[in-house]
Amino acid sequence: MSYVQGFVVAVPSAKKSEYLKLAKDSAPLFREFGATRVVEAWGDDVPDGKVTDFKGAVQAEPGETVVFSWHEYPSQEVAGAAYGRMMSDPRMKALMEAGMPFDGKRMIFGGFAPIREAGTDGRMGYVDGALMPVPTGNKAAFGERAALMAQVLEESGAARVMDAWGVDVPDGKVTDCRRAVKATGEEAVVYSWIEWPSKAARDAGWPKVMADPRLQAEMPFDGKRMIFGGFMPMLDA
Numbered sequence: 571m572s573y574v575q576g577f578v579v580a581v582p583s584a585k586k587s588e589y590l591k592l593a594k595d596s597a598p599l600f601r602e603f604g605a606t607r608v609v610e611a612w613g614d615d616v617p618d619g620k621v622t623d624f625k626g627a628v629q630a631e632p633g634e635t636v637v638f639s640w641h642e643y644p645s646q647e648v649a650g651a652a653y654g655r656m657m658s659d660p661r662m663k664a665l666m667e668a669g670m671p672f673d674g675k676r677m678i679f680g681g682f683a684p685i686r687e688a689g690t691d692g693r694m695g696y697v698d699g700a701l702m703p704v705p706t707g708n709k710a711a712f713g714e715r716a717a718l719m720a721q722v723l724e725e726s727g728a729a730r731v732m733d734a735w736g737v738d739v740p741d742g743k744v745t746d747c748r749r750a751v752k753a754t755g756e757e758a759v760v761y762s763w764i765e766w767p768s769k770a771a772r773d774a775g776w777p778k779v780m781a782d783p784r785l786q787a788e789m790p791f792d793g794k795r796m797i798f799g800g801f802m803p804m805l806d807a
Contacts, residue, residue, distance in 0.1 A: 573642070573645055573649050574732070574734045574761060575681055576639075576681075578628055578677070578679070578747075579637050580625075580628040580629065580631065580635070581672045582635075582671065582672065583633055583634060583635045586612065586635070589610075589637070590610070593608075593610045594805060596662065598807070599662055600652065603652035603655045604643055604648040605641045605643055605652060606642050606643060606644060607640075608641050609641075609697075609805065610639045612802050612803075613635045613636040613637065613801055616635075617799065619797065620794070621752070622751055622795050624699075624797050624798070627701070627745065627749075627750035627797055629744070637801075638763070640763070649681060678746050678747045680761065681737055682735060682737060683734060684733070685709070685733055686717055686720060686732070687732050687733075688720035688721070688724060689720070689728065690730060694806055695766060695767050695803070696767075696771070696801070696802060696803070697800070698763060698800055699762070700762045700798040700799075701759055701760065701762070701798075702760050702791055702795070702797075703748075703752065703753040703754070703757040703758070703759060703792060703796075704735075705791065708790040712760070715789065715790055718784060722779050722785060723775070726778040726779050726782075728765065728775060729766060729767055730765040731762075731763075731764050731765075734760065734762070736758045750797060751795045769800070772800065
């Protein structure tokens with residue numbers, strides 16, 4: 571896997587079943603267009619932040635839940651071709667015309683190239699998602715830190731860890747990934763997730779990660795602007 575399209579959206583909690591139906595109906599089309607995996611995860615442990623957070627990133631309103639999702643593709647070229655097919659396919663148009671159960675204007679999204687992937691694909695019971703602003707000059711240092719972090723996470727029970735560097739992150743009229751983490755012109759946005767076998771494994775693993783002395787060095791980015799949260803998988807196609 572060498573390319574990721576990541577999405578974050580605010581969905582009215584009362585429309586969870588409608589959102590899931592749309593996801594299930596559209597996932598086979600994305601797979602047909604070239605996606606190797608389509609994941610949708612419903613917000614479960616999404617904390618408020620002092621500077622930035624997932625809720626603010628999509629301007630979530632009372633009664634809305636944040637959804638973290640991604641599509642995996644063999645390459646950026648395949649992803650681009652899939653987008654073109656999606657925009658012209660009558661089946662996808664029919665799904666969109668039926669109405670989306672969320673405000674698409676507040677969705678944030680982008681294309682990301684993996685810089686570090688650890689672990690193996692398997693049954694995912696829980697996922698931690700994050701976006702962070704990283705100075706472009708610190709890309710190598712971030713990669714080294716990500717490799718160490720992935721090692722510690724795997725030792726602590728994580729099944730798979732992904733860190734992907736923003737390569738096609740568009741500006742939005744209302745919201746976007748860069749605004750979500752208050753990225754400057756000298757920073758790129760990194761889209762990351764951690765797959766756990768279960769929420770219990772995640773809850774047991776994080777104290778071990780946080781206490782690991784190998785991670786005490788300063789991070790090569792501003793952690794105060796990182797947004798993160800825990801999500802329960804709804805769809806893993």
